[in-house]
Every structure is written in structure tokens, then in C-alpha cells.
Amino acid sequence: EPEVTQTPSHQVTQMGQEVILRCVPISNHLYFYWYRQILGQKVEFLVSFYNNEISEKSEIFDDQFSVERPDGSNFTLKIRSTKLEDSAMYFCASSALASQETQYFGPGTRLLVL
Amino acid sequence: GEDVEQSLFLSVREGDSSVINCTYTDSSSTYLYWYKQEPGAGLQLLTYIFSNMDMKQDQRLTVLLNKKDKHLSLRIADTQTGDSAIYFCAETPGGGADGLTFGKGTHLIIQP
Numbered sequence: 001e002p003e004v005t006q007t008p009s010h011q012v013t014q015m016g017q018e019v020i021l022r023c024v025p026i027s028n029h030l031y032f033y034w035y036r037q038i039l040g041q042k043v044e045f046l047v048s049f050y051n052n053e054i055s056e057k058s059e060i061f062d063d064q065f066s067v068e069r070p071d072g073s074n075f076t077l078k079i080r081s082t083k084l085e086d087s088a089m090y091f092c093a094s095s096a097l098a099s100q101e102t103q104y105f106g107p108g109t110r111l112l113v114l
Numbered sequence: 115g116e117d118v119e120q121s122l123f124l125s126v127r128e129g130d131s132s133v134i135n136c137t138y139t140d141s142s143s144t145y146l147y148w149y150k151q152e153p154g155a156g157l158q159l160l161t162y163i164f165s166n167m168d169m170k171q172d173q174r175l176t177v178l179l180n181k182k183d184k185h186l187s188l189r190i191a192d193t194q195t196g197d198s199a200i201y202f203c204a205e206t207p208g209g210g211a212d213g214l215t216f217g218k219g220t221h222l223i224i225q226p
Contacts, residue, residue: 033213043157043202045213056213091157103214105149107156 002026004106006092012112013082021077021109023092032075033093033103034067036060043091049075082113116140118217120203125223132190134220136203139184143205146179147214148188151200160188160201190222198224 005024013019025032034046047057049067064086066078075094079086089110093103117139126132138146147162163170163177163186170177176189190197200219206212 035213042218043204043214043216045215048213058213093157102145102147102159102162104159105157 004092004094004104006090006106006109008109009107010110010112012114015084015113016081019079019082019111021079021090021092021111023075023077023106024073025075025092025094026096026104027073029094029096029104031055031095031103032067032069033095034077035091035093035105036088037091037108038085038088046077079111082111084113087111087113116143116205116215118203118205118215120201120217120220122218123221123223125225126193127225128193128195130193132188132193132197132222134188134190134201134203134222136186136188136217137184138186138203138205138215140205140207140215141184142207143184145206146177146186147202147204147206148175148177149202149204149216151202151219153199157202193222193224195224195226198222 007022032049035043037043045058047061048055064080068076089108091108092106095103119137144165148160149157150160161172161175163179168179174191178187200221202219203217204214206214
């Protein structure tokens with residue numbers, strides 16, 4: 001069964017450093033998403049992406065964040081200058097069509113900012 | 115803004131039925147989901163229901179939707195130790211690229 005994959009599974013970085021989290025969505029899906037889950041808290045929506053541009057973004061998704069689909073398979077989330085409070089699990093998700101809203105999630109990348 | 119509420123813990127005995135409840139505030143919610151998260155793992159889609167339905171059954175899982183009260187429940191029949199996880203309720207109004215709004219998750223604890 002096709003699945004969303006994410007790399008790395010864990011990343012430790014120093015405050016102020018840039019990180020890039022990578023995702024490979026399900027191959028025939030058209031909508032891509034990033035979410036984060038701070039330890040012990042809710043899963044929060046960050047951004048959605050369709051047709052090579054951002055469709056929606058939350059208040060969390062400020063200028064420190066950017067997303068890109070650099071090729072036909074990868075979908076990335078970049079955090080330019082990480083802060084301690086960026087430590088969280090980051091989930092990528094994808095869904096197929098506008099009429100099919102079910103989002104399938106990857107296993108997540110656990111980011112720790114020191 | 116939209117909000118989704120769930121109780122934080124539910125403890126049941128192995129073999130009993132578990133009922134996990136969720137309430138939401140967004141009256142334009144079109145799709146409602148249940149996701150399962152095992153320790154250290156990602157979010158696994160369990161089931162979903164459209165707002166024009168009031169019940170959906172899938173093997174041991176039964177989803178009930180009361181749209182008037184904005185109440186969603188997930189019943190797991192014959193609960194097993196492998197069902198021990200956090201269960202998240204989520205909703206979206208639909209429209210293609212909308213993010214999901216999640217509840218805080220209900221920790222399902224199985225007693226032997």
C-alpha cells in the first residue's frame with residue numbers, strides 16, 4: 001500500500017541553524033501538507049500546498065518557514081533560523097483530489113533544537 | 115476559530131467496547147476523521163465520515179455523528195491490547211487544501 005515517507009526520522013540542531021525536513025508524498029496525490037505536534041500538545045496545521053504554490057497557511061507558518069516541491073516527488077519544509085520552540089514532531093501529509101479530503105500522514109520527523 | 119474537544123483519557127477492560135467522544139464547533143465541518151497514534155509513531159487514519167452521514171461501520175469500528183449537537187464518537191468493539199494508543203478526532207470544512215483541526219487526543223488505556 002502506498003505511503004507517505006519522511007526523512008530524517010530524528011534531527012538535532014543548534015538554535016539559529018537552518019533545517020530542511022523532507023517528505024515524499026503518495027505518488028498520485030496533488031495536495032500536500034505540513035503539521036507539527038509539540039510534545040504533549042495538539043497536532044497543528046502549518047501549511048497546505050497545491051499546484052506548486054501555498055494554498056493555505058496558519059498563523060504559525062511565519063517568515064521563518066518555507067515549503068518547496070523541488071522535483072516531482074519531494075516536498076520540503078525549511079525552517080530558516082530555528083528557535084527552541086520549534087522543537088516538535090513535524091508531520092507531512094498528502095491527499096489525492098479536491099473531492100477526496102482524506103489526508104494520509106507520514107511517520108514524522110522529530111526535531112530537537114538545542 | 116474552530117475547536118475540537120476530546121476527553122484526555124479513557125480506561126477500558128480488554129474485551130469490552132471503548133467509546134471515544136469528540137465535540138466540534140465548526141458548523142461548516144464537512145469531513146470528520148479519527149486518527150490513531152501509537153507511541154513514537156505517526157498518525158494512522160482509522161476512519162472518516164462525511165457530514166451527510168450519521169453512522170459508518172468498518173469491522174470493529176463504528177462512527178456515530180450527531181450533526182445537530184456537533185458530536186462525533188468512535189466505538190471500538192472487543193477492545194484489544196493492540197488498541198492502546200492516542201485517538202485523535204479531526205475535522206475540516208473541505209475545499210481541497212484545508213488543514214485539519216485536531217483535538218488533543220484521547221489516551222485509550224486497556225486493562226487486562
